Amino acid sequence: SYVLTQAPSVSVAPGQTGRITCGGSDIGSSGVHWYQQRPGQAPVLVVYADGDRPSGIPERFSGSNSGNTATLTITKVEAGDEADYYCQVWDSSSDYPVVFGGGTKLTVL
């Protein structure tokens, strides 16, 4: 089955730009979605289809996807952005269509 690889942790200073990557074989051919999960809360969709944002998600959140790497970028990082972030793809050809990455803990210094 398809595997998505994320770094366990990323640290960024307030006001700076944070980048979280998601690696997978030819992931650029798939639509990648990103979820934010704050401690003790349910996941929230923050970016879908590589780079679109649901209503209510700040423009500071953006995404890109090419080759073997998808990236979630958070500009002007705030303390409230500290959370776990998960990437997800859909493998339509598989009996296991929903695939999540292992998650990245974003720490705001």
Add this chain to the structure above:
Amino acid sequence: EVQVAESGGGLIQPGGSLRLSCAASGFSVRDNYMSWVRQAPGKGLEWVSLMYTGGSTYYADSVKGRFMMSRVSSKNTLFLQMDSLRADDTAVYYCARGDDRGVKAFDTWGQGTVVTVIS
């Protein structure tokens, strides 16, 4: 407002059974694909099961043959029947709604229900 709310979790002994419910509001569970996703303590998200609008279902290997997903349209509710429970099934179980845009993302999640399997 589109919402889902899980219930039915609890403490159960190994080998026991539980049935989780996911009550939907603001949309019909027949019109969206739906999934169960779980999160073991201190771990990441793990996909458990998926039901397409047509009713076909898919399961992760870790639960195949033990868990069954179903829906009752008249109650607008999704279910997850969990049998032969094991300690490693201990997790928060989330119900998630597939998006309306067809991009295969989950745009609405419940707050989760906790399942603890312990002898």
